[in-house]
Amino acid sequence: xxxxxxxxxxxxxxxxxxxxxxxxxxxxxxxxxxxxxxxxxxxxxxxxxxxxxxxxxxxxxxxxxxxxxxxxxxxxxxxxxxxxxxxxxxxxxxxxxxxxxxxxxxxxxxxxxxxxxxxxxxxxxxxxxxxxxxxxxxxxxxxxxxxxxxxxxxxxxxxxxxxxxxxxxxxxxxxxxxxxxxxxxxxxxxxxxxxxxxxxxxxxx
Amino acid sequence: xxxxxxxxxxxxxxxxxxxxxxxxxxxxxxxxxxxxxxxxxxxxxxxxxxxxxxxxxxxxxxxxxxxxxxxxxxxxxxxxxxxxxxxxxxxxxxxxxxxxxxxxxxxxxxxxxxxxxxxxxxxxxxxxxxxxxxxxxxxxxxxxxxxxxxxxxxxxxxxxxxxxxxxxxxxxxxxxxxxxxxxxxxxxxxxxxxxxxxxxxxxxx
Amino acid sequence: xxxxxxxxxxxxxxxxxxxxxxxxxxxxxxxxxxxxxxxxxxxxxxxxxxxxxxxxxxxxxxxxxxxxxxxxxxxxxxxxxxxxxxxxxxxxxxxxxxxxxxxxxxxxxxxxxxxxxxxxxxxxxxxxxxxxxxxxxxxxxxxxxxxxxxxxxxxxxxxxxxxxxxxxxxxxxxxxxxxxxxxxxxxxxxxxxxxxxxxxxxxxx
Amino acid sequence: xxxxxxxxxxxxxxxxxxxxxxxxxxxxxxxxxxxxxxxxxxxxxxxxxxxxxxxxxxxxxxxxxxxxxxxxxxxxxxxxxxxxxxxxxxxxxxxxxxxxxxxxxxxxxxxxxxxxxxxxxxxxxxxxxxxxxxxxxxxxxxxxxxxxxxxxxxxxxxxxxxxxxxxxxxxxxxxxxxxxxxxxxxxxxxxxxxxxxxxxxxxxx
DNA sequence: CATGAATGAGGGTTCATTCAT
DNA sequence: AATGAATGAACCCTCATTCAT
Numbered sequence: 001x002x003x004x005x006x007x008x009x010x011x012x013x014x015x016x017x018x019x020x021x022x023x024x025x026x027x028x029x030x031x032x033x034x035x036x037x038x039x040x041x042x043x044x045x046x047x048x049x050x051x052x053x054x055x056x057x058x059x060x061x062x063x064x065x066x067x068x069x070x071x072x073x074x075x076x077x078x079x080x081x082x083x084x085x086x087x088x089x090x091x092x093x094x095x096x097x098x099x100x101x102x103x104x105x106x107x108x109x110x111x112x113x114x115x116x117x118x119x120x121x122x123x124x125x126x127x128x129x130x131x132x133x134x135x136x137x138x139x140x141x142x143x144x145x146x147x148x149x150x151x152x153x154x155x156x157x158x159x160x161x162x163x164x165x166x167x168x169x170x171x172x173x174x175x176x177x178x179x180x181x182x183x184x185x186x187x188x189x190x191x192x193x194x195x196x197x198x199x200x201x202x203x204x205x
Numbered sequence: 206x207x208x209x210x211x212x213x214x215x216x217x218x219x220x221x222x223x224x225x226x227x228x229x230x231x232x233x234x235x236x237x238x239x240x241x242x243x244x245x246x247x248x249x250x251x252x253x254x255x256x257x258x259x260x261x262x263x264x265x266x267x268x269x270x271x272x273x274x275x276x277x278x279x280x281x282x283x284x285x286x287x288x289x290x291x292x293x294x295x296x297x298x299x300x301x302x303x304x305x306x307x308x309x310x311x312x313x314x315x316x317x318x319x320x321x322x323x324x325x326x327x328x329x330x331x332x333x334x335x336x337x338x339x340x341x342x343x344x345x346x347x348x349x350x351x352x353x354x355x356x357x358x359x360x361x362x363x364x365x366x367x368x369x370x371x372x373x374x375x376x377x378x379x380x381x382x383x384x385x386x387x388x389x390x391x392x393x394x395x396x397x398x399x400x401x402x403x404x405x406x407x408x409x410x
Numbered sequence: 411x412x413x414x415x416x417x418x419x420x421x422x423x424x425x426x427x428x429x430x431x432x433x434x435x436x437x438x439x440x441x442x443x444x445x446x447x448x449x450x451x452x453x454x455x456x457x458x459x460x461x462x463x464x465x466x467x468x469x470x471x472x473x474x475x476x477x478x479x480x481x482x483x484x485x486x487x488x489x490x491x492x493x494x495x496x497x498x499x500x501x502x503x504x505x506x507x508x509x510x511x512x513x514x515x516x517x518x519x520x521x522x523x524x525x526x527x528x529x530x531x532x533x534x535x536x537x538x539x540x541x542x543x544x545x546x547x548x549x550x551x552x553x554x555x556x557x558x559x560x561x562x563x564x565x566x567x568x569x570x571x572x573x574x575x576x577x578x579x580x581x582x583x584x585x586x587x588x589x590x591x592x593x594x595x596x597x598x599x600x601x602x603x604x605x606x607x608x609x610x611x612x613x614x615x
Numbered sequence: 616x617x618x619x620x621x622x623x624x625x626x627x628x629x630x631x632x633x634x635x636x637x638x639x640x641x642x643x644x645x646x647x648x649x650x651x652x653x654x655x656x657x658x659x660x661x662x663x664x665x666x667x668x669x670x671x672x673x674x675x676x677x678x679x680x681x682x683x684x685x686x687x688x689x690x691x692x693x694x695x696x697x698x699x700x701x702x703x704x705x706x707x708x709x710x711x712x713x714x715x716x717x718x719x720x721x722x723x724x725x726x727x728x729x730x731x732x733x734x735x736x737x738x739x740x741x742x743x744x745x746x747x748x749x750x751x752x753x754x755x756x757x758x759x760x761x762x763x764x765x766x767x768x769x770x771x772x773x774x775x776x777x778x779x780x781x782x783x784x785x786x787x788x789x790x791x792x793x794x795x796x797x798x799x800x801x802x803x804x805x806x807x808x809x810x811x812x813x814x815x816x817x818x819x820x
Numbered sequence: 821c822a823t824g825a826a827t828g829a830g831g832g833t834t835c836a837t838t839c840a841t
Numbered sequence: 842a843a844t845g846a847a848t849g850a851a852c853c854c855t856c857a858t859t860c861a862t
Contacts, residue, residue, distance in 0.1 A: 013821085033327050035240050039857060049823050051859085060857065120325050122238045131383055157403055158396040165400060168377030169370040176369065178336055191363040195370060198362055199404030216845080244832060254848050259833060261846090423842080443737050445650050449836060459844050464837065466842095530735050532648045541793055567813055568806040575810060578787030579780040586779065588746055601773040605780060608772055609814030626824080654853065664827050669854060671825090827859080834852070841844085 018056050018066070021046055025067050029113040034120035061124075064117050068129065071107075071114035076136075078103040089148030093166075093200065094193045096141055100170050101189040104177075112174060138163045145200065155202040166196060223261050223271070226251055230272050234318040239325035266329075269322050273334065276312070276319035281341075283308040294353030298371075298405065299398045301346060305375055306394040309382075317379060343368045350405065360407040371401055428466050428476070431456055435477050439523040444530035471534075474527050478539065481517075481524035486546075488513040499558030503576075503610065504603045506551060510580050511599040514587075522584060548573045555610065565612040576606060633671050633681070636661055640682050644728040649735035679732050683744065686722070686729035691751075693718040704763030708781075708815065709808045711756060715785050716804040719792075727789060753778045760815065770817040781811060 010018070024046030029037040039060060043050040057063040082099030086092040104111050118129045141163035148154040169192060177183045215223070229251030234242040244265055248255040262268040287304030291297040309316050323334045346368035353359040374397060382388045420428070434456030439447040449470060453460040467473040492509030496502040514521050528539045551573035558564040579602060587593045625633070639661030644652040654675055658665040672678040697714030701707040719726045733744045756778035763769040784807060792798045 161396045165374040168373045172373030571806045575784045578783040582783030
């Protein structure tokens, strides 16, 4: 049993190369857009030969999926860490929003690239990636909202609608940030949290 | 007195052909995605030769921009009509949401295509369309929210954040609908309106 | 017998239209070069529809040939007129050079276009036009040189070589003029005549 | 120490392929003319796929410029070699003519192609190549003529006019050779030299 | 482990020509 | 007499992928 690493059977060098290529792909997609991010451009960005990519990845498809997985996993971990120290459901709801915005703030390029790919890429059957991904994020927020409602922290409203509003509201931040580079994401987060908390606070519907 | 048309100098036949091509482009983009919507596919969908498109449009760029303009104008008119009969700012806010959802319900393909293009298409300088368009929609909602707040219908909150939440929340509906074809958009709209109204209602914070 | 014109059977309007198109072709070829002178550009220059050209000319081939014929005939007439008043063979040789340069000076665009076409255009068999044209010009100079030699005005040299040198030397003037717009063609002509006369003057060798 | 090549960073195989493609381009242009020399035809002539050309050259533009450079450099070297063994300016003038004619005799196709390209090709701004190139050849002849005049070998005449006459006279040889395949270039050269020497010989202007 | 080389498919665009009106 | 409309061929170029080395 070769156990240089986990269970993938990849050597240390191999893992490093893949990471390098993934990073180059992220940079390229973020800069030039999904449609203009050819393997040639990615290879140039990485400073390697084009066929190195083909050697380490089964194809462009796999590379792009790895980008998405890597970024979304990172972000998920960041949000998870932010959630760990929360005491109330209100705090957890706020942490979900601010946690993701903090990731976005610190890893804008990565998030931008992953978003582009999820939105634009389609598998060979023509199905977009964003229709293939699970709804863990939404389910997580739904869980927080339901628990908070049961605990009396939140009022009565459609939790799924609320969760979707939060998720898509977060997506919109990136656009705002692109339109206005000087946007203060921390401040934006506080105000977004405030607005969402208004919506979920107890009281007449 | 040549009165075949308005001020564009286009004949009736020309206008019809352009519309046909635009419709074919919409269908193709919605079905295959922006990146796979080649002129060849669009032509095939329209049942015409590839070069007919080049004859009627200066290029793919112009065709795509016309698609976006056509769809967004249509939707804007629909929402404008819905707003016309409103008495209160609350009604206007609700009508903005339901009006757009009704357009989306009745013209799903058109909206889908226009969204894809706005998100994915970049001009020759590499700037995406969604960063080029103005913010009329957001400004409109901001106006409603401010007026409603001044009229005492709404509470005190960051109107821009609120407007962005509404706009991006609407964008998210399409994704939900694609994931679940049986989604009742009218019902969804009522619940989304209810949630947003919770957020904007007067009261603490 | 409809005899509005000569023997071509073309009406006055028809002739005018053809001339208009020929002029537009000349202007376009001179400005954009043979390879970039499409019927579309020619039509735009003429301010007419593209298919008008096809209506009046059997094809692009015919149009281009007409351009060449028209310009070369004009130039030939100009040179012929210059020759008419000459008394000596030396004068005739000089008039051949200065006559053509005067045409060039006064009709630069026309000459430029015709030259481009003759050099670049090939018929459907692939034969360039410049290999199809007769050698009237060269023969004419050869005739002058032989007569002048027999009359004792010129020395003994290869008349064909001399004629070719004159003809191609004239071609080169256009290039010089393009490189230096301020070139004084009259002066250039005088100096070119002087040089050629040195070569043909009687004497050793 | 990587010493596969000089300073271009191209491997041996790469250089060979480029040469092969350049040769195929030369053959194609010479045979079909500049305007009909598509990359597809060049590829067919080379017996390779069309995209191989794009792989080895940045574009058609680069390929064509390489053709011109290669041929003109070759010819320049040949003429330079012929000049090296000359003692008098008269010999040098003659060697300039015969040297180029010898190159033309031995590499007719190459010269023909390069000439076609220089005359017909335009860069993206529309400027023809022949207006971009320097005048090294003309300057060289001018230098010979001036030195020869100062040395008393030649008479008094406009050296620039003379140089241009020589250069364009040489261009004309190719046309003559195309019209008459049986033309003896060596003989032609001797007679052309004789004619030019008549023109430059000392004596009254 | 890495890569230079090659390829065929497909991209958008321009073109000369035809045809019904 | 004129033209708007349409077409298919050909244009150059980019692409993801494969393969021998």
